[in-house]
Amino acid sequence: MLQNRPAILIDAYSQIFRVFYAIAHLSRKDGFPTNALFGFARLLLQIEKEYAPKAGAMFFDCGKPAFRLELAPDYKSNRPPMPEALKQQMPLLRNLAELFGWNICQCTNYEADDLIGAAVKSDPQRQFAVISSDKDLSQLINEQISMLIPARSGGGFEVRDIEKTLEKFAVAPCQIVDYLAMLGDASDAIDGVPGIGPKTAAGILKDADSLEKFFAKPELVSNLKLRSKLQENEALLRRNIKLITLRTQWPDSELDPLEKVLQKRAPDWDAIADFARCYELKSVLKELPVAAEKKAATDSNAAAADTEKNNSEPAVDLFSWSSQAQSQTVQLQESTSAPGEDSPPIQGSLF
Incomplete structure (x- = not known):
């Protein structure tokens, strides 16, 4: 267990791919895929339940950094394209993260690992916990920095600190x-x-x-x-x-100051309940705080009554969430490639 409440830094794609492949088939009644939405919502709920973070951010890749391609033109060239089912869910995954209060951070010529490395090096006195399964990030671990690795079974997170790093790799x-x-x-x-x-x-x-x-x-x-x-x-x-080796200089000229990026907001439980109801994430609804769950149940009953009365179901805008909270996204430059296409499938069970 972590002794204090750290700032939580999430390596987004490592977790998104993990949950996408852990849940092979899940979709809404109309066929829209929801496996990544379900798994990601469960992950974000678990973070709130176990750590109730007051500081942190979510980091996304933004293409391949030019300096790494100069060193190795074939860098990550063997990665398959992002599956279409995941592409469909990606805007919603970002918006779901924002509903949970996370700022989204990405920057041209920085991979998510680099931004995480720059963040922890820019504030060496703060305690950080990095949620990722990427072994490269183990290079950041010290007395102030640990990794939280989602357990393969039984739920929760495995804490990787200096001692656990030595146990796993036999190196510091x-x-x-x-x-x-x-x-x-x-x-x-x-x-x-x-x-x-x-x-x-x-x-x-x-x-x-x-x-x-x-x-x-x-x-x-x-x-x-x-x-x-x-x-x-x-x-x-x-x-x-x-x-x-990860980059250690925070890109001040391209991103907001780190302290602003790390200002996590409280989850909007009512909006999360509406989101879960819209995408038929029933077990997620059951895990939400009681007030949000009751509101969702009331709305669901009302919608069911309207449907029965009108004998028709209202059309659902699949991407009605994709325009929300854009001003809160911490990003000033867009990648020329589709986000996440360089990220690999990460196999393993969800919890």
């Missing part, structure tokens, strides 16, 4: 970049050093502490075969380190 958070540089990342089309796996990479860092120290003093790695392999791939490793 400050060694994660070097560790991942050796392993590479197939999902991002980043090649690693052939023949080096997790145990070997952790062993190298145990002996040498860092790749930079190894390059300066190769004899830190006693295994001659490994030493030779690392030396032969020095250029690749240095490139990977640059690719994996």
